[in-house]
Amino acid sequence: MSVNIYALPPLPYPYDALEPSISKQIMELHHTKHHQAYVTNLNKALEASSNALAQGKLQDSAAQLSAIRFNGGGHINHSLFWENLAPSSSPDSSIAAAPKLIGAIKSTWGSLEKFQEVFGAALLGIQGSGWGWLVKEAVTGQLRIVTLANQEAVVVGDTPLFGVDMWEHAYYLQYLNGKAAYVDNIWKVINWKTAEARYVGSREDAFRALKAHI
Ligand SMILES: [Fe+2]
Known part of the structure; x- marks a missing residue:
């Protein structure tokens, strides 16, 4: 069968590209x-x-x-x-790369700063290992912040725009127990261009599958 x-999948940038975040x-x-x-x-x-x-x-x-x-x-x-x-030096990490998404964030949360505050609080509220996502809901098209335990994936149909890994392996070697500093610094390296493309539906994220006979 x-x-x-x-x-x-290969990383789209070198291993040191996201330093110092x-x-x-x-x-x-x-x-x-x-x-x-x-x-x-x-x-x-x-x-x-x-x-x-x-x-x-x-x-x-x-x-x-x-x-x-x-x-x-x-x-x-x-x-x-x-x-x-x-990388923070890339134009892709500027909010200017996501005009439609930033507009939707502002109309949903009032301001980008307020959204970042609410999203950050959700990330820091995760108990144990998990992820936080900004999601575009399938039915309503509305934005929503979702936290998921362990490696649960975003519900099929909803579009994950960007996520933050809150497993200790994602930050502990650098930040130790300073999880809040990791959350603060992640904003410098969010790829708003990718998030915008996912939001407007012009990007299909693929999870590499090689057809093979076993
Ligand atoms: Fe991870």
Whole structure:
């Protein structure tokens, strides 16, 4: 039976490109170790599930679902995250790159500063590991701040515009327990160009799948 095999996507910038907001060491470990582990374990779970199904072992296949959900979410979330960051020196990290989205943020929260305050509070309110996302709702088209535990992915249909990884592996080596400073500094490296493209629907984020026979 053939299944999709996923691969680690390359970062769209060098490992040191987000300094000083995010250190080279964190980026390198986060990408090559943490994200890679989600990809590796996703592929293993997909293969095990597929093989069990091929042998008529539904119970064994179903036992892989939680690993597929966790590691699949990890792959999706990190793939979105890398693309929604950009060096602070890049024009992509300027709010001028997101005129429509910034307008919608202002009409929703009153000002960009107020939105950043509410979003930051949501990030710091996450208990344990998780993510915070700015999402465009599928039905209403409205903006909403969503926090999700562990590696849960944004609900299918809603569009994640940008997310912030609040797992300790995303900041601890640099910020230690200073989570608030990580949240403050992440604003300097948000890729507003990507967020705008996701908001207006002109960008399709892909999670690399290589068709293969197993
Ligand atoms: Fe992460």
